[in-house]
Amino acid sequence: MNQPTGGHKQGFLSTNREDRWWIEPTLTGLGFIAFVVYTTWSMLQGEYYWWSAGQEGFGGYLSPFYSPLIFINPTVAGAAPAAHAWLGSFPGWWPSLIPMTPAILILAGPLSFRLTCYYYRKFYYRSFFLSPPGCAVGGVTQKNYSGETVLLVIQNIHRYTLYIAFGIIAVLSYDAVLSFFRDGKLGIGVGSIILLINPILLAGYTFGCHALRHLSGGRMDCFSCPNGKEKFKHKLWKGISSLNDRHMFWAWISMIWVAFADIYVRMVAMGNWTDFNTWSL
């Protein structure tokens, strides 16, 4: 450890900073906890994740937390019709300890993407690991700080979780299309708009990913070698870079929206909120 010879304070949370540096890590930390708590609760419900005003056929609103539906239990309230699930009803061998909710099968995908995202890492290392809690603020005392070299080397899988994220965007885009139909009839409702915005925001987040920025062109040392012509890869890299500039914004807005979309579908399915739409005209 350094000898504090310049009047610096030493140790956990010690600092000479006089501004309210703790506000940001506290708010982001609490915001994320609120999201995780809500998501877990919503996942465990296993009901009211689908609404099509009781109509069969193509169309309806599906909560993004439950999509894609792999197995479902069509007997619960607010469940999607069995035909919407890839593999139908939950099988007989389903372990009784694991709740029969379709969301449990898929949430690990988006979660692994967000948890290994360079932006999320920044804020949870600050807010939860307190390493460091703020700039020029003493972090958790560790005998042998190793950063991302030992256990946390796992963060390097981020580029693979990126492929999962592409899959999610595709699925949620399909759900957005689905939401513009009711029993095969084209229309539009508040829910359709909410479910359409959802994959757009997720794309804003995903296409600004640092790993994608690297893979798309960042890994090259020379964009226009050997002939000096501007290549598509450079344009792509520039586009991704401009989204990447505001990665934090996209991370939050897409996360909040996905939760809001779930709340909306749930409330409408439960009959608490009325969905304004063209089908009921």
Next chain:
Amino acid sequence: MDRKFKVWRGNKKSGEFISYSVAVEQGMVVLDAVHRIQTEHASDLAVRWNCKAGKCGSCSVEINGKPKLACMTRLNDYREDEEITIQPIKAFPIIKDLVADFSWNYEQNKRIQPLKIRARDKDGNHRMFQRDVERIQEFRKCIECFLCQDVCHVLRDHNKKDKFIGPRFMIRLASLEMHPLDEADRIPAIKEEFGAGMCNITRCCTDVCPEHIQITDNGIIPLKERVVDKYYDPVMWLYRKIFKRN
């Protein structure tokens, strides 16, 4: 109007905060106040400075606990009744008062393999295009104030100077690695000796950089991704094996 300042006075062995009060005028920066303290109260107060224009990187200190350039920090950023604390930077040893010894940094610089320029084109020229060097020009804005080195918790709190070269040199490495004419491969060194993995991308270096260089997003993370290519990506590994690419 008079303002109060609390200035660290001391040397390698010991020291203390001493309070001074001096008259200040509109538009003054912290370095002006330090000079006024020198003139009026403490002619032996040591402070390093040169340009007073935020361009030489000499006047790095900590003001109210934050690493900053004394010449670019205006007094009216602080409440009038607030006593402003001025200290030397923390991550490197103190010489006297506000002056610290940055020599470790210059030693690190020497460890970096310099540009290894590729052969000239057939017509005898070295050709580069603006769009290919734009990225690394951002890193050339660095004024070597070492505020980023000071705030980086790997060096500041954990004192892992043997394991991590620090953000300033990560961007120097990035500017060489991304250079269109460079042929050297520094990725193994960036992973091992220079310790890219020690950085946990918490972005304090970027927050304090007076040149607003996106150290983390444009320098360190792209280098980390290059390390992933070489060491942690099984698909890339297979691709290199099959196509015998490096």
